Amino acid sequence: MADHNTIKWALGKNWHQLNPNVQRRFNRLPSQRQPIIYKGIMEVIERSGAGWLFATLTKIIGNPLSPHQGTDVPMTVELTTKAGHKGVFWRRTYHFADKKPFSVTSVKKDEKGRMMECVGGGFGMFLDVYAENSELHFKSTRYFWQFLKWYIPLPHWLSPGETHVIHQDLASSHGKGKFRFSITMKHPVLGTTFFQTGVFEEVD
Numbered sequence: 001m002a003d004h005n006t007i008k009w010a011l012g013k014n015w016h017q018l019n020p021n022v023q024r025r026f027n028r029l030p031s032q033r034q035p036i037i038y039k040g041i042m043e044v045i046e047r048s049g050a051g052w053l054f055a056t057l058t059k060i061i062g063n064p065l066s067p068h069q070g071t072d073v074p075m076t077v078e079l080t081t082k083a084g085h086k087g088v089f090w091r092r093t094y095h096f097a098d099k100k101p102f103s104v105t106s107v108k109k110d111e112k113g114r115m116m117e118c119v120g121g122g123f124g125m126f127l128d129v130y131a132e133n134s135e136l137h138f139k140s141t142r143y144f145w146q147f148l149k150w151y152i153p154l155p156h157w158l159s160p161g162e163t164h165v166i167h168q169d170l171a172s173s174h175g176k177g178k179f180r181f182s183i184t185m186k187h188p189v190l191g192t193t194f195f196q197t198g199v200f201e202e203v204d
Contacts, residue, residue, distance in 0.1 A: 005029060006087060006108055007136070010115045010129040017131035019169040021177060025202070026136070030088060035080040040181070040200030042073040042094070051185070051193035054160040062120030064104055065160060065194065068096050075198060077181075086111075087118075122146040125163060136167040160194065161187035170199065177201065 007026050008015050015023065030036040046069055047055065055067035074095040079088055087109025094102045108117050108127075117138075118124035125140040140163040144151040156162075164184045171177020182197040 006110050006115065007129060009110060010127075011131060014131045017134065018136055019134040021169040021171050022134070022136050022167060022179070025169075025179070029081065030079040031081055032083070035078050037079075037203040038077040038200045039203050040075055040077075040178075040198050042075050042196055042198035043071060044195065044197050045070050045073055045094070046195045048190065048193050050187065050190040051160065054193060058119075058123075060121070061123055062105065063102065064106065064119040064123075066094055066102055066104065066196075068094070068099065068102065070096050073097075073198075075200075077200065116144075118146075125159075126151075134169070138165040139163065156188050159187070161185040161190070161192070 005027065011018070018026075028036075045066065047065075047067070051065070052067050055063075055065035058064050076093045076095075078091045078093075080091075081088060085107070087107040089105060089107045091103055091105045094104075096102065106117050106119050106124075108115070110116070115127045115129050116124050117127055122145050123143070124146065125143045128137075128139045128141055130137050130139075143154040143156075143159040145154060146152070162185065164186075166180070166182045168180040168182070169177070170179055178199050178201045180197065180199055183194065184192065185194040186192050
């Protein structure tokens with residue numbers, strides 16, 4: 001089970017550069033009994049042809065990428081922890097019209113002083129976490145495959161691209177107000193493979 005706030009730990013002294021509402025939102029840990037749940041609308045979900053190929057090929061490791069596109073797609077995000085496991089698990093469920101709900105699950109954790117996000121099959125990415133313009137940013141630095149206790153780096157061209165996630169607060173003074181979540185993946189050769197952005201708020 002997660003025993004400390006991974007994001008706050010990763011930011012260190014830069015934690016206080018975040019918008020106070022973002023600090024309040026992330027200054028706590030979920031649990032199996034008390035998950036943190038957000039609901040909202042993904043206004044734009046786009047992927048290129050190469051993005052579709054990456055999404056299709058990675059189905060074998062647990063659907064880490066959505067092959068579908070759409071606008072104004074309802075989404076639920078659930079944060080929880082699991083007994084005996086490090087980190088916080090993020091489950092994002094897309095509700096595309098005329099399709100079964102599509103879920104993407106990953107876990108954010110720190111390992112030997114490095115922040116990482118892991119999906120299925122031992123695959124994951126190391127992350128830089130930083131505050132900029134009062135926003136919370138996650139940016140991938142390298143994808144890897146974990147074999148036993150070793151993290152084997154993968155060539156950049158084999159990945160869907162550099163991942164950049166932005167959490168931007170939209171509320172004026174309430175910690176449980178709305179925020180914008182955006183994710184962009186840019187491949188060094190293929191360009192933008194995925195782009196998503198939407199507005200969310202916490203479910204009481």
